[in-house]
Amino acid sequence: MSNPADRDRLIVPQLQPVYAGGYETVETVLRVLAGVLLVTHGYGKIINPFGAVGMVESLGFYPGIFWSPLLSATEFFGGILVAIGLFTRPASFAAMIVLLVTVYFHGIVKAEGLGGAEKSILWAAIFLFFSFRGGNRHSVDARLGKVF
Template sequence: MTDYTTADTRYIIPGLRGLYAALSPLTVLYMRLIAGIAFMAHGWPKINAPMDAVGMVEGLGFQPGWFWAPLLAATEFFGGLLLAVGLLTRPAALATSIVLCVTTYFHWVAQAQGYAGAEKSLLWLAITLYFVAHGGGRFSADRAIGRQF
């Protein structure tokens, strides 16, 4: 798990070193919470009615839909929950990243919306990939238990 420190950085205004050091873990926590909650919000309707998404996932080429639709629901909701808590952060972030790769393809290619249609998915993908690479940060359950994936 990477905790970014300001010890090895030469700042134009050195007095800001302490502020940046204090804000760094809080911004990682904020980003992880917002990403996790957003995934949970998107996954909640699918968890309540996972078979309602069968047609959508089959339309994307994922056959059989009865298998992929509940998997999508679980990935969005429970992956978001794990991300928000910071437990098994890297696998949760990887799973949600895969979903975001599919949504990027769907908007950019399948719906021919190009970058403009895929922009939100690409931004969320950047966030989830950050957590794949760096883990949950200082204020995560992974850190609290002293273990990470």
């Protein structure tokens, strides 16, 4: 809200400086939190990267011996990349794909419907956002001066 006319549209115009100064910080917090939580979720998988072979094959991803470690690496290392803001767009895109598969898994395969898939839908949307937005100035991408 850098435009003075935007201030006049706010119900509480005195909050304009908070909104103007806080959006990038809040965006950074969301990116870091999403990345750290993805790392936490992927930690068990990276410890046993072949542990999900049966699950990925039940979804039609053959050979599971290839897809299970890829899933593990995407969640664990992709989460680290998103959290620090390095290769933010491709790492977020990969995470989004993984989460869309979990939407299918919970919503269709396990027949849990929206109730079972809603968290995955929300997570996929968050990573979709960062797939397009990338890291902001509080990212390794920005420090490198590159946009990936």
